[in-house]
Amino acid sequence: DIQMTQSPSTLSASVGDRVTITCRASQSISNWLAWYQQKAGKAPKVLIYKASISESGVPSRFSGSGSGTEFSLTIINLQPEDFATYYCQQYKSFASFGQGTKVEIK
């Protein structure tokens, strides 16, 4: 099984900040990685797939990068609606998710 580890678990930030969330895979997954945003009580929403491709309709302040075992999601100019929990997901072998990173208001 491929294990996904995100850091940090919680991130405190302010509106307008630039934040970066890191995701590490237990083995190489090439660029088979997606990022999701989940707000409380809601279903996840895909932001990025294939490590760096933005899903249609996702604001350009969200970007993804990385390959192999190290990946990152960056949000520039953090907006009030961006405070949420973010998950990475590998799909080289079925699907497995990171434990999540909660972005909270500082």
Place this chain on the structure above:
Amino acid sequence: EVQLVESGGGLVQPGGSLRLSCEASGFAVSTNYMSWVRQAPGKGLEWVSVIYSGGSTEFADSVKGRFTILRHSSENTLYLQMNSLRPEDTAVYYCAKHGRVSYYGARSPSWYFDSWGQGTLVTVSS
């Protein structure tokens, strides 16, 4: 517009059974990969099962032999039959449509999830 609506969750005793439904609109369940993903209260996401467009299925080890995934093409509905339920199966269950990526001019199914239902809560407790 793609829409997924789950139903069928509820309280069930350990060892019991439950069948979840996911009614789809805006696309055909039968020509897409479809998965169930669950989330235990306050926890992260766990993939549970997939049914491929060809009809074959796969399951996470944690539910293998206890859960079955099915689809009804004419009703455009996905199902998850859950038997021998355990307290650790307590979670919100989401159905999810797999995304597609372009390969040499064709849109091929991929393993990220581009649409999700609102989820249905399953509680396994005596």
